[in-house]
Amino acid sequence: MSNIQSTPLIVSDVSKSFVMHLRGSVNIPVVSRVNFVLNAGECSVLGGPSGVGKSSILKMIYGNYKTDQGQIVVAHRGKMLDLVTADPRTILAVRREAIGYVSQFLRARPRVPALDVAAEALVEQGEDVAVSRQKAGTMLARLNLPEKLWQLPPATFSGGEQQRVNIARGFLSEHPILLLDEPTASLDADNRAIVIDLIREKKSEGVALLGIFHDGDVRDAIADKIVDVSRFAKSADSQREKDGAKLYHSDVA
Numbered sequence: 001m002s003n004i005q006s007t008p009l010i011v012s013d014v015s016k017s018f019v020m021h022l023r024g025s026v027n028i029p030v031v032s033r034v035n036f037v038l039n040a041g042e043c044s045v046l047g048g049p050s051g052v053g054k055s056s057i058l059k060m061i062y063g064n065y066k067t068d069q070g071q072i073v074v075a076h077r078g079k080m081l082d083l084v085t086a087d088p089r090t091i092l093a094v095r096r097e098a099i100g101y102v103s104q105f106l107r108a109r110p111r112v113p114a115l116d117v118a119a120e121a122l123v124e125q126g127e128d129v130a131v132s133r134q135k136a137g138t139m140l141a142r143l144n145l146p147e148k149l150w151q152l153p154p155a156t157f158s159g160g161e162q163q164r165v166n167i168a169r170g171f172l173s174e175h176p177i178l179l180l181d182e183p184t185a186s187l188d189a190d191n192r193a194i195v196i197d198l199i200r201e202k203k204s205e206g207v208a209l210l211g212i213f214h215d216g217d218v219r220d221a222i223a224d225k226i227v228d229v230s231r232f233a234k235s236a237d238s239q240r241e242k243d244g245a246k247l248y249h250s251d252v253a
């Protein structure tokens with residue numbers, strides 16, 4: 001396996017502050033000089049106390065948050081590409097082909113049925129619509145979403161039902177990198193176990209995963225490495241909590 005395939009994402013010296021424009025442009029530093037890599041076939045977990053910057057790192061990698069400094073280098077179309085300096089069109093191509101993202105909350109769109117929401121990312125990757133819908137149905141059934149809901153838009157679904165549509169969507173599409181922002185937060189134990197299986201299947205297919213999991217059992221079941229974000233934290237609260245974060249180790253392989 002070439003380096004590009006075995007290490008599809010490199011986060012190098014990444015820093016981020018928020019500027020609060022409505023509060024006299026006060027600058028709030030969050031993380032500084034974040035360094036880690038993702039390896040194919042492994043699940044890395046961002047660890048550290050609340051507010052330390054875990055979601056911000058995930059959002060910088062997905063291009064939702066601007067990165068102030070450093071490089072986020074991703075394998076894309078046979079080359080390594082820096083997402084920090086990439087133009088918006090390239091970022092959209094990377095999202096379609098290289099980096100998948102299961103967010104905590106589903107962004108439901110009016111009138112689009114759950115089955116199509118789940119199938120959509122696969123269709124965008126070039127899969128036939130009928131085949132994508134059929135795979136979406138299989139995945140929604142596996143996640144115990146009642147069939148009577150499949151043709152309804154998920155806007156009125158419960159939190160756990162919406163999360164399962166989101167999970168189906170994210171796990172169906174075939175990205176070499178998959179970001180997971182608390183995908184099990186609203187799920188019961190049975191569905192959590194299914195998501196653990198899905199993550200293990202992605203690992204065995206060689207996907208590089210990066211996730212945030214507050215549930216310790218899920219984390220223990222799937223984590224190959226823990227990236228302790230408190231090492232990079234800049235906020236005053238995080239600094240105070242740093243010493244209390246002994247729970248997190250840099251490696252749990």
Ligand SMILES: Nc1ncnc2c1ncn2[C@@H]1O[C@H](COP(=O)(O)OP(=O)(O)OP(=O)(O)O)[C@@H](O)[C@H]1O
Pocket residue numbers: 018028030048049050051052053054055056057235
């Ligand atoms: N859009 C934003 N604007 C301003 N500040 C933000 C924004 N997003 C995050 N922050 C701040 O950045 C810091 C890190 O937040 P982040 O959500 O990344 O932490 P986290 O480790 O994921 O926390 P949690 O475990 O509670 O979800 C927090 O102090 C938060 O208030």
